[in-house]
Amino acid sequence: MLAYLVKRVFQAIAVMFAISLISFAIQDNLGDPLRELVGQSVSEEVRQQLRDELGLNDSFLQQYLRFVGNALQGDLGTSYFFKEPALDVILKKLPATLELVFAATLIIIGLSVPLGVYTAIKPNNILSRTIMGLSIVGISIPVFLTAILMIFIFAVGLRWLPSYGRGEIVPVWGSWETNFATVDGWLHILLPAVALASIMLPLFVRLIRAEMMEVLQSEYVKYARAKGISPRRIYFVHALKNTLLPVITVGGVQIGTMVAYTILTETVFQWPGMGFMFLEAVNRVDTPLIVAYLIVVGFIFVVTNTIVDLIYGLVNPTVNIARMGA
Amino acid sequence: MTDINATREPGRLGRVWNSNFVYSFRKNPVAVVSMAIFLLIAAAALLAPWLAPVDPYDPSLFDIMDSELPPVWSDSGDSRFLFGTDDQGRDLWSAILYGTRLSLIIGLCAVALQALLGISIGLIAGYVGGRTDSLLMRLADIQLSFSTLMVAIIFLAVTQAMFGSETFNQYAVFMLIAVIGVAEWPQYARTVRATVLAEKKKEYVDSARVLGFGPLRIMVRHILPNSLSPIFVISTVQVANAIISEASLSFLGLGMPPSQPSLGSLISSGFDYIFSGSWWITAIPGVVLVVLVLVINLLGDWMRDVLNPKLYKG
Amino acid sequence: MSLLSVRDLTVKFAMRDQTVTALNQISFDVGRGERIGIVGESGAGKSITGFSLLNLISKPGFIAGGEILFDGQDIAKMKEAELRKIRGNRMAMIFQDPMVTLNPVLTIGQQMVETLMAHRKLSRAEAEQIAVLKLREVYIPSPEERLHQYPHELSGGMRQRIIIAIALLLDPQLIIADEPTTALDVTIQADIMELLLELCQSNKVGLILITHDLGVVSQMTERTLVMYAGRIIENGPTREIINDPQHPYTQGLINALPQQTLPGHKLKQIPGNMPALTDIPPGCPFSPRCSYATDRCRSERPRISRYGTVEVACHEVERLLKDEKKEMTA
Secondary structure, three states, X not given: OHHHHHHHHHHHHHHHHHHHHHHHHHHHXXXXXXXXXXXXXXXHHHHHHHHHHHOOOOOXXXXXXXXXXXXXXXXXXXXXXXXXXXXXXXXXXXXXXXXXXXXXXXXXHHHHHHHXXXXXXXXXXXXXXXXXXXXXXXXXXXXXXXXXXXXXHHHHHOOOOOOOOOXXXXXXXXXXXXXXXXXXXXXXXXHHHHHHXXXXXXXXXXXXXXXXXXXXXXXXXXXXXXXXXXXXXXXHHHHHHHXXXXXXXXXXXXXXXXXXXXXXXHHHHOXXXXXXXXXXXXXXXXXXXXXXXXXXXXXXXXXXXXXXHHHHHHHOOOHXXXXXXX | OOOOHHHOHHHHHHHHHHHHHHHHHHHOXXXXXXXXXXXXXXXXXXXXXXXXXXXXXXXXXXXXXXXXXXXXXXXXXXXXXXXXXXXXXXXXXXXXXXXXXXXXXXXXXXXXXXXXXXXXXXXXXXXXOHHHHHHHHHHXXXXXXXXXXXXXXXXXXHHHHHHHHHHHHXXXXXXXXXXXXXXXXXXXXXXXXXXXXXXXXXHHHHHHHHXXXXXXXXXXXXXXXXXXXXXXXXXXXXXXXXXXXXXXXXXXXXXXXXXXXXXXXXXHHHHOOOOOOOOHHHHHHHHHHHHHHHHHHHHHHHHHHHHOOOOOOO | OOOEEEEEXXXXXXXXXXXXXXXXXXXXXXXXXXXXXXXXXXXXXXXXHHHHHOOOOOOOEEEEEEEEEEOOEEHHHOOHHHHHHHEOOOEEEEOXXXXXXXXXXXXXXXXXXXXXXXXXXXXXXXXXXXXHHHHHHOOOOOHHHHOOOOHHHOOHHHHHHHHHHHHHOOOOOEEEEEOOOOOOOHHHHHHHHHHHHHHHHHHOOEEEEEOOOHHHHHXXXXXXXXXXXXXXXXXXXXXXXXXXOOOHHHHHHHHOOHHHOOOOOOOOOOOOOOOOHHHOOOOOOOHHHOOOOXXXXXXXXXXXXXXXXXXXXXXXXXXXXXXXXXXXXX
């Protein structure tokens, strides 16, 4: 287990290194920090002097090391637009995005497992066929269209639910304000969360169904039947545990995709999260903020992938020995 | 007896495969309808310059007085504009024809690029083996662990910020193809590599090598045909995904500009107007997009059932 | 009354455009504590016979007719809940490949305890005690530790011993073993067979051993069924079938054994292949490969008939024996 852990952490560091290189390259080439600082009106001599002072004339390596050093201390530069440390700006927006992802994940897990298992156990009944039919329609509708459609129906048409913003939020800890404390908050997060879940849910239903059907064909399931084990135990203990192993792996990758989709959902619902902020930063060429977003998102990716791998290692009894031997 | 070539194995197998394939297609109404709709959309997109009443790329042809006209079937519709007009007074029907064309071109080219990259890398990794193989597959793992859409958004956002919208818009088509095309190669590479590894063990590859055929010839003539069905199945799904990705990027303003709209940018430009009641600017391109992606996905599903290839599972 | 009595059992598979008959009206009996072997080439229907006895044929296969009387009750007509009471409890099964039979994510203990608790009202601790006892019976060292191990931590031979222990957990009346050693190393095959024989004898359990190995059958069983293309073609005491096979196919099988061949000579293989289930010839299914085949064999299906202690389905055997009888009476 320890060797496995060390290997994982090592991989995570390697990926963060790559992300830091890319981020630095962007920072180095995108926008002109001098212009943001002093504007256009300063003479060339003063500019040169400022460049020296800011270390912009240092070697690439020196500049990169300084960048990493600062980043490790939590200094990712100052946002041109907000005139605040970029990391602070991001961290203030982070809870909104995380809550959205969390709500969507709950919807996905809560629905995909029962639906996937049901359609695998009863592949030919009408309900299963309907679920599978709907799932392929679900996969074919882009997230932003689902979001627009829901706004059109529930906000513009029926006027049941709000179409933008977070509504009434309650501070929890530090800059963390939550949607889950008030009814208004719940109403506001409902549509964005459903929209965000809309493309992953059918994907997971189909994945769970496919894996489950394969597992149900396996020898050990047939053997369990030959032992006289009850169908319920066969489905939910023998089959489901084996089904979830590959699903966990895919799930880890999909978390990254979810973060990407938050950009789309947040844009449509004007949800004040990091994704929405990122697009604004791009339009304003707010380089430090863009870089900070990149690093924070990269960090989220790496952490979730590592956690998912560790969970996989815990659930799958064959993994420890195999990795430790290698 | 008279013609040995006519009864040669691959040819005959090919014909059996084909006939089964066609038979199961005819037997499946969903596949037939999907194919018909896909062909219809593809034909309309191909013939866009002849079908469209006006050139949607030429702003001098729009009249702002015509802006936000609803489709003909509405009470206040205008018979000149089948699907109504957008905020600039552009004929939506023409814009959709051209937009579908762009979406399809970008989707197909991006997948062609993915396939080209992935198949070559997969063949090399599987055939050469050893360190090259493990390096390439490690790369594939890393590539896959990053979401394509995320990478595309960041890449396009940064390039847009770097070069400014005007230069970006000029090259948007190529950028989209490149970024969607490069990101998804591991899908193909893994599947092709798995086939190569399976086929490499078989006798005919050995005998081809003994006969002195070069690696390239062995790969292209002997191994590649065996990976065709998984490649087919992957490709349909990938085209559907590529079209969605393109639409998503364009919706975010990181793809096709409003002056040269794809389906995604049309939906995006209409989104600002749904609250004022002009639903058609968003809804009609949206329906076209969903139908297009849906029929491709349905065809992909059917093909997976029929060909039942061994797809690589990560 | 015999423990198991199979009458005219027919199993079919619904394929895309046709229905294939995999078992064609097979009938046989197994007495209490009796050990029988089912032999034949792969594809003859041996495994399907084994699985259909527990009504475990999975789609697209189905039991199309006949009776499987187990202690007087017809398994072929039982509901799922009734079947569950028999499976693993009164009739247990040993699968072919121990590497894929046990569930990889459950411990040995969980898989043993669940079997006990599915059939008896026991506490977990009591069930574990029984499990340890049974593991000891199959000579598993330090059984208490094994309960907490996962299948992948054990060797193939060890796993098959555990599967035998699971089969014995509820003291069944009959064990069906489907090629229990083919997936194992040659060196441990004999050990496993010996263990199985010993346990069946000491516990007075009936055994149906499915195998293609006539040598194993001769050591393990009292009676043997020979199957060909979904039919039983010969059924009799093992010793007689080995020493004096009647059916030309059985004769071929025995002549093809390496022991029957002089060193340096070629093995006497039966020419040709068993027909696919989709195109079985109209008469005797073996007729295309049989050197005694007559026109009658090619057109009329032979029925299985009893001659002394042996049942055979062959027109020629019938004719020869009739001639013998005539000679004797004359």
